[in-house]
Amino acid sequence: MSEPTSRRRLVLLAGWGCDARIWRDLADHWPEAVEVRTPDWPGHGARPELRDPAALGALAEAMADDLPADAVWVGWSLGGLLAGALLDRLPAPRALVLLGMDARFCHPEGVDEAALATFRGAFRRDPDATRAHFLRWQLRGEPAPRAAHRRLLTLLGEQAPAPTTTLAAGLAQLARLDNTRRLAAAPCPVHRLAGEADPLLTPALRAGADRRIADAGHAPMLSQPQALAGALAAIAAAPERRPTVQETPS
Template sequence: MSKPTMVLLHGVGLDHTAWDEVSALLADDFEVVAPDLPGHGTNPPAPEGTTLSDLADGVLDEVPPGSHLVGFSLGALVAQYLAVHRPGLAATLTSVSSVCRRTPAEREAVLQRLSVAESDFSASATASLRRWYDDTDVVPQAVQRTRETLMGNDPSSFVNCYRVFATGDAEVGPVLDRITIPALAITGELDPGSTPEMSRRLAEAIPSCRVVIVPGARHMLPVERPRELVSALTTFIEEEDTHV
């Protein structure tokens, strides 16, 4: 019997390697597909004017019908967009460390981070690493790998994709109620940008969405808490399978 497919979409400035530990934990039970988003990894740089639709179209061929679709941060917005505009494509949707319907203050904060990225890419990357990893027990080697991935980005491409992250929730937020597949929103208790409140907003917006908050965790759940993330994912999918 063939294994179900799980598609993992990474966050802005990262690539498929952000999922390495998660992929290894899932490998016995799922066919894991972890593509690089447009403008990331070995893909060509993302041009100015890149949209959420462009990012979604860029990974569409990597999502077999019936897949369990999982997106992290920017990847969560892409996954939500696919779930809205390609109904029937995915079997389930999981939004990991996702923003949702930012308040004016939250939008101003992310636009300020975008402004830093536009003027000083290196400073932006350093600030991201602090926001993601400060006060965690993630080993220095893992933090360094994330740093190397971030610094390997074309700066203009990073800004063009970060702009999608900063604004994409305003595009997809009003139509989240069109998502009809089972959904999970999971984030870290201490995530300063993709807060527990945002995951609760997702659960209110998507008709069949449950929430998991990981105690003591920050933003980079695939790196910081891969086992807890995989446990939440597999429990969610197993429980939904029993309802079919």
């Protein structure tokens, strides 16, 4: 017997410098049995900024209604890092999907700490130009980077989706958050998805992903929306399975 439709729920969480509009190209590719929500993080879209945008406790309180326990949480890039950090602050989801992210962002063979520090310095000097540069830079792994960039601008426009203070806090979280402990003892299954040419992940992380999206880089929602929607729908439709003390979370 298949699971009730109400159990097949996905919550999609955007990454740094973007908001929920980044997911719009997936809309035509969802099976009818899957319910999808795309809430914005605080400070993005119409949501008010947190008094302290870097405070995880305040973030958990603000997102509690948007991250139900009977859903699969899908976090892209910084969204995955933040979703992982909320595992010990909110009731556990059915599963956590990390898209283009691992337990931490910086890695000597990927984006190292020095490179991120340089980027943060540039952002302090010129936030708009630095964000615009990053949006282009992260698309290097897509099969048609210029087309992906045009589509991104069509979806988001050129204006920043959040105040500079919220965006700066997000960069600080990319630099400091480490979910290694949380994911090692995760209260739910953890799935890692990666574009096979994601330039922000190390080769080992791309190769070790549970699912790889062919002909895609860091932003498969732009270059391969059908394949990404299919992969996420398959995870949402899978029977619920909670880790036990004898099991290692996937």
